[in-house]
Amino acid sequence: MATINHNFTKLSSGYLFPEIARRTALWQKAHPEATVLRLGIGNTTEALSPAVCKVLHDKVDLLSQRDTYSGYGDEQGDTYLREALVTYYKQHGVVLEPTEFFVSDGAKSDAANIQDIFGQDNIVAIQDPAYPVYVDSNVVGGRTGEFNKERLCYDGFVYLASNEGNGFVPEPPTQKVDLIYLCSPNNPTGAVASREQLKAFVDYALENKAVIIFDSAYCEYITEENYPRSIYEIAEAKKCAIEINSFSKFSGFTGVRLGWTIVPKALECEDGPAGLLNQMWNRRQCTFFNGASNIAQAGGYAVLSGEGLKQSQALVAYYMENARIIREGLSQVGLTVYGGINSPYIWARTPNDMLSWDFFDLLLDSCHVVVTPGSGFGPSGEHYIRVSSYGHRENVVKAMQSIEENLQI
Amino acid sequence: MATINHNFTKLSSGYLFPEIARRTALWQKAHPEATVLRLGIGNTTEALSPAVCKVLHDKVDLLSQRDTYSGYGDEQGDTYLREALVTYYKQHGVVLEPTEFFVSDGAKSDAANIQDIFGQDNIVAIQDPAYPVYVDSNVVGGRTGEFNKERLCYDGFVYLASNEGNGFVPEPPTQKVDLIYLCSPNNPTGAVASREQLKAFVDYALENKAVIIFDSAYCEYITEENYPRSIYEIAEAKKCAIEINSFSKFSGFTGVRLGWTIVPKALECEDGPAGLLNQMWNRRQCTFFNGASNIAQAGGYAVLSGEGLKQSQALVAYYMENARIIREGLSQVGLTVYGGINSPYIWARTPNDMLSWDFFDLLLDSCHVVVTPGSGFGPSGEHYIRVSSYGHRENVVKAMQSIEENLQI
Numbered sequence: 001m002a003t004i005n006h007n008f009t010k011l012s013s014g015y016l017f018p019e020i021a022r023r024t025a026l027w028q029k030a031h032p033e034a035t036v037l038r039l040g041i042g043n044t045t046e047a048l049s050p051a052v053c054k055v056l057h058d059k060v061d062l063l064s065q066r067d068t069y070s071g072y073g074d075e076q077g078d079t080y081l082r083e084a085l086v087t088y089y090k091q092h093g094v095v096l097e098p099t100e101f102f103v104s105d106g107a108k109s110d111a112a113n114i115q116d117i118f119g120q121d122n123i124v125a126i127q128d129p130a131y132p133v134y135v136d137s138n139v140v141g142g143r144t145g146e147f148n149k150e151r152l153c154y155d156g157f158v159y160l161a162s163n164e165g166n167g168f169v170p171e172p173p174t175q176k177v178d179l180i181y182l183c184s185p186n187n188p189t190g191a192v193a194s195r196e197q198l199k200a201f202v203d204y205a206l207e208n209k210a211v212i213i214f215d216s217a218y219c220e221y222i223t224e225e226n227y228p229r230s231i232y233e234i235a236e237a238k239k240c241a242i243e244i245n246s247f248s249k250f251s252g253f254t255g256v257r258l259g260w261t262i263v264p265k266a267l268e269c270e271d272g273p274a275g276l277l278n279q280m281w282n283r284r285q286c287t288f289f290n291g292a293s294n295i296a297q298a299g300g301y302a303v304l305s306g307e308g309l310k311q312s313q314a315l316v317a318y319y320m321e322n323a324r325i326i327r328e329g330l331s332q333v334g335l336t337v338y339g340g341i342n343s344p345y346i347w348a349r350t351p352n353d354m355l356s357w358d359f360f361d362l363l364l365d366s367c368h369v370v371v372t373p374g375s376g377f378g379p380s381g382e383h384y385i386r387v388s389s390y391g392h393r394e395n396v397v398k399a400m401q402s403i404e405e406n407l408q409i
Numbered sequence: 410m411a412t413i414n415h416n417f418t419k420l421s422s423g424y425l426f427p428e429i430a431r432r433t434a435l436w437q438k439a440h441p442e443a444t445v446l447r448l449g450i451g452n453t454t455e456a457l458s459p460a461v462c463k464v465l466h467d468k469v470d471l472l473s474q475r476d477t478y479s480g481y482g483d484e485q486g487d488t489y490l491r492e493a494l495v496t497y498y499k500q501h502g503v504v505l506e507p508t509e510f511f512v513s514d515g516a517k518s519d520a521a522n523i524q525d526i527f528g529q530d531n532i533v534a535i536q537d538p539a540y541p542v543y544v545d546s547n548v549v550g551g552r553t554g555e556f557n558k559e560r561l562c563y564d565g566f567v568y569l570a571s572n573e574g575n576g577f578v579p580e581p582p583t584q585k586v587d588l589i590y591l592c593s594p595n596n597p598t599g600a601v602a603s604r605e606q607l608k609a610f611v612d613y614a615l616e617n618k619a620v621i622i623f624d625s626a627y628c629e630y631i632t633e634e635n636y637p638r639s640i641y642e643i644a645e646a647k648k649c650a651i652e653i654n655s656f657s658k659f660s661g662f663t664g665v666r667l668g669w670t671i672v673p674k675a676l677e678c679e680d681g682p683a684g685l686l687n688q689m690w691n692r693r694q695c696t697f698f699n700g701a702s703n704i705a706q707a708g709g710y711a712v713l714s715g716e717g718l719k720q721s722q723a724l725v726a727y728y729m730e731n732a733r734i735i736r737e738g739l740s741q742v743g744l745t746v747y748g749g750i751n752s753p754y755i756w757a758r759t760p761n762d763m764l765s766w767d768f769f770d771l772l773l774d775s776c777h778v779v780v781t782p783g784s785g786f787g788p789s790g791e792h793y794i795r796v797s798s799y800g801h802r803e804n805v806v807k808a809m810q811s812i813e814e815n816l817q818i
Binding site: 248292 | 411518703
């Protein structure tokens with residue numbers, strides 16, 4: 001009699017973004033004449049850069065000829081791409097080895113799967129609000145109790161509240177934890193951790209032999225100086241941190257699918273010597289994964305070099321101009337806004353203490369604008385919405401106009 | 410203090426194919442002048458078909474224009490591809506719904522991840538020998554005891570011995586099990602299960618409320634009539650079977666990465682109504698995965714239609730001609746061979762009861778031919794080797810010549 005993994009039944013509800021899609025589709029069905037303006041999901045909208053497209057075409061041509069065709073690559077990613085990633089980090093002063101990089105089909109997969117190399121007994125701390133994948137993957141992995149419907153929290157998790165009081169960057173835990181998920185620039189709040197703030201977490205992790213899982217998928221969106229782009233800019237972070245990153249938001253690879261995870265050989269844990277976690281992630285990838293698409297990997301290489309790099313940075317600048325327009329638009333109607341300066345996400349307080357989903361419904365119904373309700377990211381996200389700057393400029397402008405004209409608060 | 414998932418430490422050794430690569434590289438280093446002829450990994454070597462390449466180029470062009478660019482797709486796969494898969498199955502008399510298909514980055518990922526929706530208490534049966542991923546993923550998932558070095562088995566698994574006596578297709582278990590991994594046409598033995606043999610497993614599963622995980626990645630290699638290509642050709646199999654398949658071997662997508670898993674809505678389990686496992690796999694994919702590469706998905710669509718289908722079938726025929734050459738070549742030097750008629754794999758008995766790895770070393774050293782030692786697939790694989798028909802024709806011919814000229818047995 002086959003039984004299920006009962007941890008799945010603890011998951012509080014449907015995954016956030018499918019739920020948004022469901023509500024939006026329902027509303028659209030009831031209002032077929034309306035144009036919905038989508039600033040919900042962080043989904044890129046602008047074309048792949050010419051440099052990337054050229055290399056993608058070239059790779060397809062190589063695959064079309066038997067002499068240049070290739071099948072399975074290394075599960076860890078093609079050597080040329082891992083070496084290009086080493087060079088990319090070196091430009092920012094971070095020295096890593098190719099064998100510390102694991103190329104994947106994207107940051108979401110890695111962020112969800114990384115917990116699998118850790119024991120079920122690890123106590124997990126997450127920023128609150130947080131990208132739901134950190135939470136849900138650990139629920140499925142058996143590291144929580146039930147969902148507590150009063151506190152809107154999972155029993156067993158340590159929630160590090162991010163709020164106006166701490167500028168949306170929490171202090172390290174006051175209690176002992178073993179795994180800490182950090183995301184900077186943060187999804188959803190748009191806050192970015194300073195060098196000192198990250199150092200406090202690294203110090204905590206070293207002292208407690210905890211492991212930090214650092215999601216830096218938005219590091220290319222940092223526009224202000226002196227903010228660390230990689231956690232390895234903090235001394236000794238290689239001893240205590242895994243870093244996950246992606247080509248999705250940097251170069252529009254959301255659909256092409258390509259990311260990477262760094263597991264330094266210096267990374268320590270309770271059960272064995274430094275290097276063990278690097279070996280374990282290697283074994284995990286060799287067993288559960290067969291490498292990222294070789295076409296996508298060729299494209300990723302183009303992103304990291306010469307024209308590709310410049311064109312990707314131009315894509316980021318395009319979205320950041322959207323972010324500026326959104327920040328200003330929301331401020332003008334009287335909302336209090338955060339983020340959007342070193343991040344493509346604007347984190348706005350709902351008016352009159354409205355609940356996130358109520359404000360979501362109001363914006364959809366009165367302005368035809370889709371955003372993401374902050375409460376979907378955790379209890380501290382209640383009374384906020386996340387507005388994504390991914391969209392065509394004209395749609396972003398229209399959305400702000402619609403909010404200015406139609407929002408009654 | 411972060412602790413590791415100790416189930417990883419139970420894994421008996423490095424993953425099989427990296428170990429082959431390691432030994433081969435070592436040997437090559439010692440013999441830099443020699444040309445190694447690789448018939449080890451089942452890795453496609455012939456170019457992608459023109460129909461596929463055309464669509465891949467077209468897709469890159471679409472992504473290069475903002476009006477036709479797309480980012481994240483559905484985690485379950487693009488609707489047009491799921492519908493094409495429905496049509497593909499219908500051609501073979503199997504009726505399924507698009508929402509029963511989950512497109513992925515390949516059969517290996519799905520075969521490894523599927524265990525995650527089942528409880529740790531499930532008793533797992535596997536064909537022996539078997540593709541190592543079924544075993545290793547369940548070891549990591551905590552469904553076994555330690556590796557038993559005497560029996561070369563994991564405690565807790567039920568091994569269904571496939572041998573000459575049963576034509577390499579075992580009977581259903583004699584004891585109660587909950588999950589059963591079946592692969593037909595089989596990797597590594599090349600045996601294909603008849604309708605009656607599959608029906609016996611379906612009957613067993615229905616009676617015991619077990620779930621069959623059916624890997625049909627090689628179904629396009631069936632050349633003889635009346636063998637089922639899908640387990641759903643067996644009546645009521647939708648109530649008890651998940652099917653996993655891939656574009657890798659059918660159309661050379663080993664590097665492009667694209668596969669699919671079918672979780673029928675009729676599928677039953679102990680803990681809930683039919684449909685629960687379909688929902689759970691949907692939730693798993695939405696949480697741990699972000700969809701297969703949209704470029705690969707476009708290519709997959711091309712495989713399933715018109716010229717693409719014919720060209721893929723021609724690719725399969727090419728490898729099957731290799732298989733014929735290998736069967737004949739190995740027979741000529743006096744080896745006993747199986748498989749290679751409805752499968753790209755030839756399963757050959759080692760001469761004089763040699764151990765698999767010893768014969769691997771002998772073939773590498775004396776003939777410069779790389780094969781896969783059968784013992785890497787499980788205890789019943791000892792005294793066999795798997796020879797893969799994936800290779801350029803001229804290399805396959807050379808390998809057989811080299812074996813004929815140099816093998817001393």
